[in-house]
Amino acid sequence: MAEYVLTEKNAVLSDAVNASAKRTLHIPFGAVTANVLFASLAAVILTAPKPGNVQSPAAFLTAAAAIELIFLIVYFKGKKKSTADIVSLIYAFLLAWELFNLSGLAHPVLVPPPENVFNIFYVNRADMFEGLLASMSILLQGMGLALFFGIIGGLLVGYVQRLREIFLPVTKVISTIPPLVYTPYVVAVMPTFRAASVFVIFSAVFWPTFMAMIARVGSVDEKIIDSARVMKVDLPTMLFKVILPYSLPEVIARLSFSFTSAMLCLTGAEMLGASAGLGYFVKKFSDYADYTRVIAGIIYIAVIITVLNVLIDLLQKKVIKWKY
Amino acid sequence: MPHIEIKDLTLEYTDANGGFTALDGVNMAVEQGEFVCVIGPSGCGKSSLLSVLEGLNKPTRGEVLINGEEVTSPGTDRGVVFQHYSLFPWLSATGNIVFAMKRSGISGKRKELSAIAHEYLDKVGLSDSYDKYPSQLSGGMKQRVAIARVLAANAEIFLMDEPFGAIDPKNRTELQELIAMLAAEEKKTVLFVTHDIDEAILLADRIIYIDDKRVKADITVEIQKPRTRASLVGDPKYNELHGKLMKLFYQNVADNIGGEEVVL
Ligand SMILES: Nc1ncnc2c1ncn2[C@@H]1O[C@H](COP(=O)(O)OP(=O)(O)OP(=O)(O)O)[C@@H](O)[C@H]1O
Numbered sequence: 050m051a052e053y054v055l056t057e058k059n060a061v062l063s064d065a066v067n068a069s070a071k072r073t074l075h076i077p078f079g080a081v082t083a084n085v086l087f088a089s090l091a092a093v094i095l096t097a098p099k100p101g102n103v104q105s106p107a108a109f110l111t112a113a114a115a116i117e118l119i120f121l122i123v124y125f126k127g128k129k130k131s132t133a134d135i136v137s138l139i140y141a142f143l144l145a146w147e148l149f150n151l152s153g154l155a156h157p158v159l160v161p162p163p164e165n166v167f168n169i170f171y172v173n174r175a176d177m178f179e180g181l182l183a184s185m186s187i188l189l190q191g192m193g194l195a196l197f198f199g200i201i202g203g204l205l206v207g208y209v210q211r212l213r214e215i216f217l218p219v220t221k222v223i224s225t226i227p228p229l230v231y232t233p234y235v236v237a238v239m240p241t242f243r244a245a246s247v248f249v250i251f252s253a254v255f256w257p258t259f260m261a262m263i264a265r266v267g268s269v270d271e272k273i274i275d276s277a278r279v280m281k282v283d284l285p286t287m288l289f290k291v292i293l294p295y296s297l298p299e300v301i302a303r304l305s306f307s308f309t310s311a312m313l314c315l316t317g318a319e320m321l322g323a324s325a326g327l328g329y330f331v332k333k334f335s336d337y338a339d340y341t342r343v344i345a346g347i348i349y350i351a352v353i354i355t356v357l358n359v360l361i362d363l364l365q366k367k368v369i370k371w372k373y
Numbered sequence: 374m375p376h377i378e379i380k381d382l383t384l385e386y387t388d389a390n391g392g393f394t395a396l397d398g399v400n401m402a403v404e405q406g407e408f409v410c411v412i413g414p415s416g417c418g419k420s421s422l423l424s425v426l427e428g429l430n431k432p433t434r435g436e437v438l439i440n441g442e443e444v445t446s447p448g449t450d451r452g453v454v455f456q457h458y459s460l461f462p463w464l465s466a467t468g469n470i471v472f473a474m475k476r477s478g479i480s481g482k483r484k485e486l487s488a489i490a491h492e493y494l495d496k497v498g499l500s501d502s503y504d505k506y507p508s509q510l511s512g513g514m515k516q517r518v519a520i521a522r523v524l525a526a527n528a529e530i531f532l533m534d535e536p537f538g539a540i541d542p543k544n545r546t547e548l549q550e551l552i553a554m555l556a557a558e559e560k561k562t563v564l565f566v567t568h569d570i571d572e573a574i575l576l577a578d579r580i581i582y583i584d585d586k587r588v589k590a591d592i593t594v595e596i597q598k599p600r601t602r603a604s605l606v607g608d609p610k611y612n613e614l615h616g617k618l619m620k621l622f623y624q625n626v627a628d629n630i631g632g633e634e635v636v637l
């Protein structure tokens with residue numbers, strides 16, 4: 050036994066040695082590429098002569114530096130190999146954009162210089178932050194209500210075979226209708242824009258959640274039910290302490306999907322009738338043909354979606370620590 | 374009064390294509406603290422018998438009494454270990470045991486209940502797996518947790534349906550000795566289903582052979598307890614009993630072959 054432990058420890062040790070040897074010998078091409086691109090980008094921004102319409106490069110540089118910082122943190126935590134490649138892609142894109150503008154080939158209105166676009170984040174920061182709050186409060190309310198009623202409703206309906214057989218086919222139809230189809234109608238019918246957006250997000254998230262929950266509850270492993278029954282569990286315990294935890298991973302796994310469709314509906318709705326919010330920001334300035342602000346708005350939305358997706362990922366890992 | 378009494382039990386399953394009789398007039402009794410093994414060929418109705426005792430199925434005719442009272446539903450006076458691993462995958466080993474304790478009306482702070490659960494996990498040799506989830510446990514470890522769970526829930530009666538059926542021989546032997554020791558120590562009444570003759574002889578005070586939907590033999594095991602695999606080898610009583618049970622199984626096979634020959 051003692052010997053076994055020893056050899057196992059040795060194995061672990063030699064593994065570690067091997068791994069560190071590999072790390073020192075291995076040239077991380079992805080990371081090198083990313084850093085070379087970052088350096089070139091910074092060099093171009095700082096040194097290249099600029100046409101007269103280009104504003105201060107401070108915001109652009111700050112954004113690039115922020116990306117580099119996040120990249121370095123993620124990279125040295127050693128979580129994901131693909132990070133370097135994704136970051137390289139972003140740098141390559143920014144560099145191409147910058148060079149295109151410097152070359153003088155770019156249409157100054159349709160393809161604004163990146164310096165000006167990133168400057169918007171500074172100039173319009175109050176507007177953008179307000180837009181974020183407006184959008185997020187609607188998003189959270191719609192998604193929160195949808196998840197709550199979808200999960201609880203699906204739990205109850207799924208548990209009763211008769212109800213399940215009624216609702217499953219019906220929800221299958223409803224949940225496949227893209228909410229964007231009826232968004233304009235809802236915005237027209239509902240008394241306030243906020244109510245309309247919440248309603249649209251609610252339907253975008255509720256129906257798929259409700260359906261997945263019904264299906265899941267209907268197919269709970271018989272063995273799980275039996276082992277709960279022999280412990281004489283009452284109905285609330287069965288529903289909330291057995292079937293709910295059993296089914297929850299399904300819903301959580303769909304969370305990033307639900308979030309995507311909610312975001313889609315929200316920005317869609319905001320372009321129709323809002324007076325604040327992320328989608329509204331983009332829509333308003335595209336009406337004025339202010340493409341600098343439009344592009345800034347689009348980048349802003351992309352960044353927010355990314356951040357929220359990362360948060361959802363973390364949540365998934367925190368909540369579901371078990372596997373079947 | 375016997376601890377468990379089964380009187381004239383008939384169980385019919387009904388489904389879309391009619392009924393199927395799984396048990397037909399079963400009579401038996403189990404005394405307080407007795408370890409009874411139920412043995413018989415596959416499909417003879419062993420699991421069906423246990424399902425009635427568990428309260429998962431209702432008798433079509435006849436009755437099942439525990440302490441003289443009719444069984445109509447599941448109850449925490451009975452602890453069940455299934456053949457399939459029946460732990461909740463979203464709870465840790467400790468969490469599973471605490472869940473069962475709470476169901477049995479054992480109350481206390483979460484910390485106190487966990488401490489008790491840990492004691493029982495120690496008893497079944499899982500001192501280093503308190504916080505592991507079922508997916509992180511081997512089959513044998515899961516059944517150890519299931520045993521710790523019924524022990525902690527403090528049921529008087531253990532109902533076990535081929536609990537070690539899917540476990541490798543080395544672990545199975547360990548678990549058999551463990552359950553024999555624990556049942557004796559805690560003075561539990563045990564009804565243990567198996568189709569393994571050696572397992573039955575090792576564990577049982579009495580072996581009930583079921584075939585053809587009813588009790589065909591009821592044999593008291595006279596071999597001194599505690600028994601181990603090693604102590605049984607070469608024991609004339611063991612050889613005799615083993616032969617007797619083999620004959621019961623074999624007789625059944627011979628009958629079936631005979632029957633088929635007639636058909637041919
Ligand atoms: N829910 C059910 N509906 C209909 N028939 C069933 C049902 N459960 C079991 N049976 C039938 O009842 C008979 C007895 O089944 P049971 O599971 O009690 O056998 P068993 O002795 O436990 O067999 P094994 O040793 O293979 O586990 C079998 O013929 C089986 O097909």
Ligand SMILES: [Mg+2]
Pocket residue numbers: 419420421534
């Ligand atoms: Mg069985």
